[in-house]
Amino acid sequence: MGHQSGELSVLHRPLKSVRNSYSDMAVDLTERVxxxxxxxxxxxxxxxxxxxxxxxxxxxxxLVLTQYLDGEIDREKAIELVGRDRVKRADREAKAVKDDVRWGLNA
Incomplete structure (x- = not known):
């Protein structure tokens, strides 16, 4: 059950594209630096x-905000580690996602 030569070249194209993408990213990164x-x-x-x-x-x-939102650390610890503004923003974003999901389930 071998591959025909045309099939094999198709299988290798995505790998070449990935290699080129990484190469392009490295060049872009070097130029930006x-x-x-x-x-x-x-x-x-x-x-x-x-x-x-x-x-x-x-x-x-x-990491800290994920641990906070997952209930692994409490709000005060999260505030101590990353600041009140970031924790408040995470709370707002989590609430917005929950509201969107609730809306979607009720639509």
Whole structure:
């Protein structure tokens, strides 16, 4: 039960597209880092350091808010970790989703 040569090439096309996408993203990322470094007059390493710090901070906030919304930590702990404004926003967004689901179920 082998593949005909035409079938095999079709199976490989998505992989090439994924590879090209990653390659394109890497080029875009490199160019953006260079452009930011040039605009700010700092080394690219400084831009990468700042990007890593911001990324980790965003991931931390997402983790804390997810734990809060899942009931794993209480509201006061979440406020202590990420601030009252972020917790209030998470509450509003969670309520909006619940309201949308309720509306959808009753439509």
């Amino acid at each position: 260079q452009e930011l470094a040039d605009a700010r007059g700092v080394p690219e390493s400084k831009i990468l350091e700042q990007a890593l710090e911001r990324g980790v901070e965003d991931l931390w906030v997402d």
